[in-house]
Amino acid sequence: MSSTRPELKFSDVSEERNFYKKYIALPKKLLKTIRLVDKGEYYTVIGSDAVFVADSVYHTQSVLKNCQLDPITAKNFDEPAKYVTVSLQVLATLLKLCLLDLGYKVEIYDKSWKLTKSASPGNIEQVNELMNLNIDSSIVIASLKVQWNSQDGNCVIGISFIDTTAYKVGMLDIVDNEVYSNLESFLIQLGVKECLVQDLTLNPNSNTEVQKVINVIDRCGCVVTLLKNSEFSEKDVELDLTKLLGNDLALSLPQKYSKLSMGACNALISYLQLLSEQDQVGKYELVEHKLKEFMKLDASAIKALNLFPQGPQNPFGGNNLAVSGFTSGGNSGKITSLFQLLNHCRTNAGVRLLNEWLKQPLTNIDQITKRHDLVDYLIDQIELRQMLTTDFLPMIPDIRRLTKKLNKRGGLEDVLKIYQFSKKIPEIVQIFNSFLEDEGPVESVKELVRSTWLAPLSQHVEPLSKFEEMVETTVDLDAYEENNEFMIKIEFNEELAKIRGNLDALREEIHTIHLDSAEDLGFDPDKKLKLENHHLHGWCMRLTRNDAKELRKHKKYIELSTVKAGIFFSTKQLKSIANETNILQKEYDKQQAALVREIISITLTYTPVFEKLSLVLAHLDVISSFAHTSSYAPIPYIRPKLHPMNSERRTHLVSSRHPVLEMQDDISFISNDVTLESGKGDFLIITGPNMGGKSTYIRQVGVISLMAQIGCFVPCEEAEIAIVDAILCRVGAGDSQLKGVSTFMVEILETASILKNASKNSLIIVDELGRGTSTYDGFGLAWAIAEHIAGKIGCFALFATHFHELTELSEKLPNVKNMHVVAHIEKDTNEQKHDDEDITLLYKVEPGISDQSFGIHVAEVVQFPEKIVKMAKRKANELDDLKTSNENLKKAKLSLQEVNEGNIRLKALLEQWIRRVKEEGLDTPSNISEEASQHKIQELLRAIANESENENDNYLKYIKTLLL
Numbered sequence: 001m002s003s004t005r006p007e008l009k010f011s012d013v014s015e016e017r018n019f020y021k022k023y024i025a026l027p028k029k030l031l032k033t034i035r036l037v038d039k040g041e042y043y044t045v046i047g048s049d050a051v052f053v054a055d056s057v058y059h060t061q062s063v064l065k066n067c068q069l070d071p072i073t074a075k076n077f078d079e080p081a082k083y084v085t086v087s088l089q090v091l092a093t094l095l096k097l098c099l100l101d102l103g104y105k106v107e108i109y110d111k112s113w114k115l116t117k118s119a120s121p122g123n124i125e126q127v128n129e130l131m132n133l134n135i136d137s138s139i140v141i142a143s144l145k146v147q148w149n150s151q152d153g154n155c156v157i158g159i160s161f162i163d164t165t166a167y168k169v170g171m172l173d174i175v176d177n178e179v180y181s182n183l184e185s186f187l188i189q190l191g192v193k194e195c196l197v198q199d200l201t202l203n204p205n206s207n208t209e210v211q212k213v214i215n216v217i218d219r220c221g222c223v224v225t226l227l228k229n230s231e232f233s234e235k236d237v238e239l240d241l242t243k244l245l246g247n248d249l250a251l252s253l254p255q256k257y258s259k260l261s262m263g264a265c266n267a268l269i270s271y272l273q274l275l276s277e278q279d280q281v282g283k284y285e286l287v288e289h290k291l292k293e294f295m296k297l298d299a300s301a302i303k304a305l306n307l308f309p310q311g312p313q314n315p316f317g318g319n320n321l322a323v324s325g326f327t328s329g330g331n332s333g334k335i336t337s338l339f340q341l342l343n344h345c346r347t348n349a350g351v352r353l354l355n356e357w358l359k360q361p362l363t364n365i366d367q368i369t370k371r372h373d374l375v376d377y378l379i380d381q382i383e384l385r386q387m388l389t390t391d392f393l394p395m396i397p398d399i400r401r402l403t404k405k406l407n408k409r410g411g412l413e414d415v416l417k418i419y420q421f422s423k424k425i426p427e428i429v430q431i432f433n434s435f436l437e438d439e440g441p442v443e444s445v446k447e448l449v450r451s452t453w454l455a456p457l458s459q460h461v462e463p464l465s466k467f468e469e470m471v472e473t474t475v476d477l478d479a480y481e482e483n484n485e486f487m488i489k490i491e492f493n494e495e496l497a498k499i500r501g502n503l504d505a506l507r508e509e510i511h512t513i514h515l516d517s518a519e520d521l522g523f524d525p526d527k528k529l530k531l532e533n534h535h536l537h538g539w540c541m542r543l544t545r546n547d548a549k550e551l552r553k554h555k556k557y558i559e560l561s562t563v564k565a566g567i568f569f570s571t572k573q574l575k576s577i578a579n580e581t582n583i584l585q586k587e588y589d590k591q592q593a594a595l596v597r598e599i600i601s602i603t604l605t606y607t608p609v610f611e612k613l614s615l616v617l618a619h620l621d622v623i624s625s626f627a628h629t630s631s632y633a634p635i636p637y638i639r640p641k642l643h644p645m646n647s648e649r650r651t652h653l654v655s656s657r658h659p660v661l662e663m664q665d666d667i668s669f670i671s672n673d674v675t676l677e678s679g680k681g682d683f684l685i686i687t688g689p690n691m692g693g694k695s696t697y698i699r700q701v702g703v704i705s706l707m708a709q710i711g712c713f714v715p716c717e718e719a720e721i722a723i724v725d726a727i728l729c730r731v732g733a734g735d736s737q738l739k740g741v742s743t744f745m746v747e748i749l750e751t752a753s754i755l756k757n758a759s760k761n762s763l764i765i766v767d768e769l770g771r772g773t774s775t776y777d778g779f780g781l782a783w784a785i786a787e788h789i790a791g792k793i794g795c796f797a798l799f800a801t802h803f804h805e806l807t808e809l810s811e812k813l814p815n816v817k818n819m820h821v822v823a824h825i826e827k828d829t830n831e832q833k834h835d836d837e838d839i840t841l842l843y844k845v846e847p848g849i850s851d852q853s854f855g856i857h858v859a860e861v862v863q864f865p866e867k868i869v870k871m872a873k874r875k876a877n878e879l880d881d882l883k884t885s886n887e888n889l890k891k892a893k894l895s896l897q898e899v900n901e902g903n904i905r906l907k908a909l910l911e912q913w914i915r916r917v918k919e920e921g922l923d924t925p926s927n928i929s930e931e932a933s934q935h936k937i938q939e940l941l942r943a944i945a946n947e948s949e950n951e952n953d954n955y956l957k958y959i960k961t962l963l964l
């Protein structure tokens with residue numbers, strides 16, 4: 001990357017010194033803000049920002065250079081006196097990194113240190129073009145004004161949110177509890193990137209609460225911006241909104257919305273400086289957002305269910321960005337998230353919609369059923385789907401991006417893209433019509449297809465034909481098709497036609513001069529003597545430097561300049577014609593520009609129509625993407641049968657799979673059944689060895705429910721799913737024992753939030769609760785929470801735990817069921833292969849309690865004599881002071897590879913044992929007592945195990961502690 005680094009230029013040292021002098025005089029910047037200076041062709045970054053850019057973009061500090069400072073400035077320069085330059089290309093990467101991945105703010109200054117552009121994670125409008133990216137998710141910024149009610153511990157939060165990319169503004173109030181779980185759901189459902197909060201941190205009464213709000217915002221991967229309390233006044237906001245919305249509707253808003261949310265809105269409008277940007281005024285639309293219409297998801301659920309690709313700095317995957325151009329569907333690399341799995345979208349608007357749907361699963365059964373009907377229809381109509389995804393959808397441009405560009409500095413090229421889009425609509429209408437004539441699908445589904453896609457598309461065909469007519473009469477479509485030129489039709493404008501005529505005549509004269517000169521100088525006009533339109537000289541001729549000797553023999557030729565490629569020259573006459581051409585061309589462009597502006601402004605009046613169409617097509621795109629994923633999965637997905645909320649609470653999945661895990665090349669996925677049934681078995685405790693597949697099993701249930709509720713089919717053989725109003729996850733701190741107390745606190749807080757949020761219609765997923773703390777505290781916590789959920793809330797819950805003692809809860813509460821992970825042998829169906837090549841795997845989840853000693857399961861599956869297995873079990877039971885056994889299991893910490901390889905070794909060892917037992921006749925003892933025989937058998941095992949023990953064989957050591 002360093003090769004593309006431009007050189008920092010100043011006209012002299014004093015200019016350079018002055019530049020830095022002004023730099024240190026700037027007001028102090030906020031934390032996590034990067035300042036850049038626009039030097040025209042490139043940018044420069046100074047001081048600690050330069051070090052940051054060197055480290056995070058160039059990955060080397062060798063790119064840093066020293067700033068030339070005068071002695072006084074040097075004294076006051078309290079950062080490294082370094083700078084680094086950034087090309088336009090690198091700038092795009094830097095901006096993306098700062099704004100979208102790291103949550104930094106960016107300020108761009110001009111050479112005289114005037115602030116020209118600023119951007120923050122929730123507002124990238126001013127730098128959007130510099131980033132040159134297709135934004136695949138909406139960029140929402142929110143603002144909160146909280147009113148705490150000290151009596152009941154609840155609070156009311158007035159929220160306003162704005163999506164500057166889609167010109168949407170909304171307001172709502174939410175009542176929240178002391179853990180702000182509703183705020184969390186809101187931030188997640190809308191994927192809020194930045195949140196404005198009143199700065200009450202100095203107020204001792206509200207400081208702790210503000211801090212809690214900040215923590216929740218942080219947890220959702222969203223940036224907090226603190227603003228003065230006075231910014232949140234609701235005064236005059238309706239007037240500002242009237243301007244923004246372009247109608248008087250806003251004047252009645254104070255009756256509809258609370259003072260709190262209006263105050264929040266005021267802060268937002270002034271922070272984004274929306275009214276100072278002329279192109280924003282009148283563009284906005286007031287939208288509603290109701291928390292209840294969608295499933296609640298908490299921050300842990302987004303991660304635990306792998307909804308988006310997760311990077312080290314970007315827990316929510318943030319924007320799934322594709323560098324300008326067509327979005328490849330995001331499936332080029334390894335699939336690590338549901339988003340990547342489901343994203344076969346062909347349009348950018350489709351990708352954005354999918355992003356939104358993943359964060360907003362539906363809860364209304366009728367709405368979900370409609371999506372399932374449509375997916376079903378497109379799965380059936382393969383031919384239609386293929387036509388749409390190969391011939392039509394890829395041709396659909398990003399309307400939102402195009403109209404924005406047209407608004408700023410678009411050209412005929414963009415108008416033509418929209419024209420082509422418009423031409424596609426009647427074609428799509430036509431194919432739908434022809435496919436709907438088919439006998440196949442039932443009438444109700446056909447009706448749904450008509451009302452969802454066909455009707456909204458055909459409704460706009462007529463108005464669009466006027467737009468098309470306008471383009472066809474004004475734009476030279478032939479010139480575009482033949483030469484990719486964007487020109488106004490000359491017959492459309494007399495003045496233009498006249499200039500064009502003159503230009504063509506001059507062009508003729510130029511050609512004649514070229515040919516005459518070629519003859520005069522004796523060079524071939526096609527090969528040696530070139531005619532060129534030079535950027536400085538205009539029309540002129542060129543000869544190589546070798547051939548130029550000939551020129552000097554003729555006086556009439558005037559040399560213009562010499563470069564490596566040769567000598568540019570002209571004649572008096574050619575110079576004058578070139579001049580004239582230049583003037584005429586400028587006039588032509590000017591005339592054309594005025595007309596282009598007119599065409600653009602007419603085109604822009606159609607924006608609402610284009611946007612509606614684009615949304616319908618985005619919907620079609622996502623549904624067809626679901627149909628594609630569902631039919632091309634390793635085992636096709638199936639349509640789930642749904643139970644509405646508050647009715648039969650039963651989820652029954654037969655042979656269910658984790659959709660993301662089953663796509664991994666190195667995994668042969670073992671499917672599992674799941675049954676959750678209100679009152680009978682709605683709380684499942686899953687125990688089993690490390691790496692046994694517990695987490696996968698419980699998360700799989702969450703992912704499948706979510707998939708069903710966004711409208712997709714599910715990876716099961718059969719599925720009955722009770723719609724849930726929330727998926728709440730508590731996923732263990734894993735190996736973060738080091739964090740000690742704080743981890744325990746985090747666990748308590750997050751779990752408290754779950755308990756507050758869950759209703760009897762929710763799904764709770766808890767993995768390794770209490771692992772980050774001492775066994776005693778952890779177990780106490782896990783037990784209390786489990787008991788509360790199973791006994792009081794009564795929703796679906798899946799608990800994966802190492803606390804074996806938790807399984808005793810099932811004795812207390814009838815709705816608690818124990819499940820455990822067992823070893824499972826994949827029988828090799830290939831007869832020719834030797835029996836030894838069977839692979840032993842874990843991952844099968846079955847009812848009951850895990851007896852911990854999975855070695856014994858292996859013994860069972862190698863068809864070991866029952867008697868011996870029983871004996872070994874008794875032995876294990878002797879050891880079965882649950883705690884020690886549990887501790888052993890934890891200490892063993894075997895990796896999956898160790899377990900699988902170990903099982904193969906164990907199998908060989910046990911087979912050897914059986915052979916020797918048989919050889920020595922111990923299996924049918926005739927002259928010794930059964931007890932003596934068992935003793936001998938055990939001795940034999942000990943001997944064999946000792947013989948084969950390898951110092952590094954952790955697995956065998958572990959098994960021995962259980963068996964011997």
Ligand SMILES: Nc1ncnc2c1ncn2[C@@H]1O[C@H](COP(=O)(O)OP(=O)(O)OP(=O)(O)O)[C@@H](O)[C@H]1O
Nearest residue numbers: 667668669670689690691692693694695696697843
């Ligand atoms: N059903 C399955 N089929 C195939 N492979 C699986 C299955 N479930 C899990 N695995 C594999 O096993 C690995 C470990 O699974 P998982 O994390 O679910 O185990 P765990 O029991 O929760 O482990 P721990 O107790 O250490 O947290 C997964 O990364 C995956 O590779």
